[in-house]
Amino acid sequence: MERYSSDADTTAPNSSLSSAASSTGSLARCSSLSRLSFDCSPSAAVAAAATSCSPPRASVLLRPHRSCDVAWAAIRAASTTSAAPLGPRDFKLVRRIGGxxxxxxxxxxxxxxxxxxxxxxxxxxxxxxxxxxxKQKLGRAAAEKRILRQLDHPFLPTLFADFDATPHFSCAVMEFCPGGDLHSLRHRMPSRRFPLPSARFYAAEVLLAIEYLHMMGIVYRDLKPENVLIRADGHIMLTDFDLSLQSTTSPSLDTDTDDEASGGASCFPDHLLRFKRRRNAVAAPRPRFVAEPVDARSCSFVGTHEYVAPEVASGGAHGAAVDWWAYGVFLYELIYGRTPFAGATNEATLRNIVRRPLAFPSGSGSLARFMD
Structure with a gap:
């Protein structure tokens, strides 16, 4: 599916992260990796994690959720035995796996x-x-590293090291995901759609990743199965941040009663929320943790056509809500094997997003079973 971007963000620079892993079976082994040569001196700092049993060095960035990972242990061992920071001479390239x-x-x-x-x-x-x-995208490349250095989450990329190979080549070492992506995996499923238990599993992990990004002030803006990679342990890693928008957000506790408890509007049928409303009616209001990048606004047309929100398709300004629209399209595709607004052309797809009501396949109870 074609992606589109225009550089017209109004509040913050874009970020970029190419896929750190892909299905590698169809890619040939490279004996000579283009013009890139690693026979040069290292020239930048390492981002390596310390294990819990030893104190970190000044150049080491902590990643608590991966502190005991074997990949971190190998990086740390290599960095502590070398007089200089990790650089290109410390790594052997095996083959090209994506771009x-x-x-x-x-x-x-x-x-x-x-x-x-x-x-x-x-x-x-x-x-x-x-x-x-x-390509006039140096800002994206710089923003990519800024975002990668901030992330510390089980379902997002881990930056092990970054350095310059030459004055013209910048390198970032991340986790390799051997399981390919959800798009390829879905096409190997019967009827090209996931069983409901699998859809719930992947949807839950993607939800947690998006919530974390929003807490960090990052609007993802490119959620789709192609950007959800599968780790060796079967869990997901959200990747490809080149269309992301970063802002400043301050997490807070909201003590106001939520809309559901006060009878406000909801996109879910009343019978699904009846029990929760009865429970909230007798329970004292509890503060909610709120960390949405509400100040992030953009007028750029970015994303993949089938997943963009109506405000993007119509050329208007948008914010963090576009991620939740894309998440709904993502769920629909996992369950039904296709996106809900796809047209014969990109222009037709955008018209459908703006004008056509959402419809579900006739006689299908998959969404109701998904919500159970």
């Missing part, structure tokens, strides 16, 4: 890992600054 608008992604491993053992594999994204400059 995008901002850079190219390679499968790699640490050179210090013994050949006879099963080494930890990583995904290294290489950005050619000259090529990105010609």
């Amino acid at each position: 995008g608008d901002i850079g190219t992604v390679y499968l790699c491993r640490l050179r210090s890992s013994p050949e006879r053992e099963s080494p930890c594999m990583y995904a290294m994204k290489v950005v050619d600054r000259r090529a990105v400059a010609r």
Whole structure:
């Protein structure tokens, strides 16, 4: 599916993150990796995590949820045994595994890992600054690293190290996801749709990832199955941030009674919320944790056509709500095997998003069973 972006954000720079992993079976092994040569001196700091049993060095960034991971342990061992920060000479590129608008992604491993053992594999994204400059997207490439350095969540990318290979090539070492993406996985399912237990599982993990991004002030703006990668353990990793919008947000506790308890409007049928309303009627109001990037506004047309919200399709300003619209389209596709507004052309798709009411396949109770 075609993606589109225009650089007209009004409040903050875009960020970018090419897919850190993809299904690699169809990609050939590279003996010579284009013009990129790693026979040069390292020139930047390492972002490596400390384990809980040893104090961190000044250049080490903590990632609490991955502090005991074997991939972190290997990175830390390599960084502590080297006199200089980790750099290009510490990694061996294996093959190209993907690429995008901002850079190219390679499968790699640490050179210090013994050949006879099963080494930890990583995904290294290489950005050619000259090529990105010609596309006028240097701001995105810089914003990408800013976002990656902030993230610490089980369902989002982990930045192990970043450095410059040459004055023109910037490298970011991240986690390798060998399971491919949800789009490819869905096409291998019967009827090209997921069983409801699987759809619930993936939807729940994506929901947590989006909530975390919003808490960090990041509007994702490109949710789709192609951007949801599968780790070796079966859990997901949301990737590809090149269309993201970052703002400043301050988490707070909201003590107001929520809309559901006070009888406000809801998109869900009344019978699904009846029990919750009865429970809330007798319970004292509890404060809610609120951390939405409400000040993030943009007039850019960004995203993939089938997933953009009506305000984007009609050319209006938009904010964090576009992620929840895309999440609804994402759920629909997982359950029914197609998106709800796809037309014969991109223009027809955008017209459908703005004008056509949402409809579900006749005789289908999948959504009701999903909500049970």
